[in-house]
Amino acid sequence: GENVEQHPSTLSVQEGDSAVIKCTYSDSASNYFPWYKQELGKGPQLIIDIRSNVGEKKDQRIAVTLNKTAKHFSLHITETQPEDSAVYFCAARDSGGYQKVTFGTGTKLQVIP
Amino acid sequence: DTGVSQDPRHKITKRGQNVTFRCDPISEHNRLYWYRQTLGQGPEFLTYFQNEAQLEKSRLLSDRFSAERPKGSFSTLEIQRTEQGDSAMYLCASRAGTGAYEQYFGPGTRLTVT
Numbered sequence: 001g002e003n004v005e006q007h008p009s010t011l012s013v014q015e016g017d018s019a020v021i022k023c024t025y026s027d028s029a030s031n032y033f034p035w036y037k038q039e040l041g042k043g044p045q046l047i048i049d050i051r052s053n054v055g056e057k058k059d060q061r062i063a064v065t066l067n068k069t070a071k072h073f074s075l076h077i078t079e080t081q082p083e084d085s086a087v088y089f090c091a092a093r094d095s096g097g098y099q100k101v102t103f104g105t106g107t108k109l110q111v112i113p
Numbered sequence: 114d115t116g117v118s119q120d121p122r123h124k125i126t127k128r129g130q131n132v133t134f135r136c137d138p139i140s141e142h143n144r145l146y147w148y149r150q151t152l153g154q155g156p157e158f159l160t161y162f163q164n165e166a167q168l169e170k171s172r173l174l175s176d177r178f179s180a181e182r183p184k185g186s187f188s189t190l191e192i193q194r195t196e197q198g199d200s201a202m203y204l205c206a207s208r209a210g211t212g213a214y215e216q217y218f219g220p221g222t223r224l225t226v227t
Contacts, residue, residue, distance in 0.1 A: 004155075032214045043117075043204055043218035044156065051214070089155045093214065098169050100146060101216065103155030 002027045002094045006104025013080050014112050021088055021107045024072040029095030033073050035064060036089045038106075044089060048075070080111045115139060117207050117219035125225045126195055133191045134222045138207030145188050146216060147180055149173065150202040156218075159203075162188060195226045 003026040013019050025033075031052035036044035050057045050064045050073065057064050061080075066073040077084055087108050091101040118137045126132050138145050143164050148156035159178070161169040164185040174180075177195075182188040192199055202223050206216040 006155075034215065036218070041223075043119075043220045046215055046217060049215065091155070098144075098161045098163065099208070099214065099216075100158040100161060100169070102158070106153070106155055 001096075002030060002092050002102040004090060004092050004102050004104040006090050006107060008107060009105065010108045010110070012110045012112060015080060015082060017080055019075075019077045019080055019084070019109055019111075021075045021090065021109075022072060023074070023090035023092075023104050024070075025092040025102075026071070027092065027095050028068075028071060030092040031095070032093035032099075032101075033064070033066060034091050034093075034101065035062075035075050036091065036103075038087045038089065047088075077109075080109075082111050082113050085109055085111045117205055117217055119203075119205050119219040119222050121222060122220060123223045123225075125227065128195055128197060128226055130195055131191065131193045132195060132224065133189055134203055134224075136188045136190070136205030136219060138186070138188070138205070139209075139217060142207035142209050142217075143185060144208040144210070145182060146206045146208070147188070147190055148204040148206065148218075150204055150221070151200075156204050159190075192224075195224075197226045200224055200226045 006023045034049035038044045063076045090104040145162040147159040150156040162182040202221040204221045206218045
């Protein structure tokens with residue numbers, strides 16, 4: 001099955017700086033990579049995703065890049081704000097089965113005002 | 114709000130008791146997933162429904178766990194003879210039909226087994 005590794009596990013940045021979270025996946029047939037933001041006591045919220053036929057996708061202050069050859073993808077948050085503080089999970093859709101996703105272990109992002 | 118809803122949000126039970134959780138997916142989403150999340154970890158897949166059919170189950174889903182989606186709308190997850198190791202957040206997600214990749218999660222049910 002799919003295996004997703006994520007790093008760093010914790011990340012502290014000053015407000016206004018950029019944050020980058022990196023993930024690798026094992027199944028070269030995976031074709032969909034969502035990113036979720038989870039605040040304390042809440043369910044994961046889909047914030048951006050990318051399909052394997054695209055190398056980069058942006059949505060305002062967040063962007064995701066995908067390198068299929070290297071099997072890694074990254075989340076970039078620019079101009080960070082305190083409300084960006086949360087745990088971020090990357091995930092990859094399994095090529096087999098019924099599109100369940102395998103999650104990374106999460107990155108706790110702290111934006112310091 | 115037409116997002117995924119889950120009930121209850123919190124459940125405290127004693128070891129050995131049975132518990133049941135409910136998930137109401139986004140209307141017209143015929144795909145439904147259950148995940149389990151323990152502290153400091155990402156969600157782990159438990160089971161998948163397409164309409165009322167349960168099509169995939171994880172090895173994590175022991176015989177004490179059962180899930181149903183009788184009419185292809187809401188789903189229930191039951192845990193029998195709860196153990197302390199069952200303490201976790203149980204998350205439900207739904208997805209629209211073929212061609213839609215996005216899964217939308219509910220707020221989860223936090224289970225504590227004492």
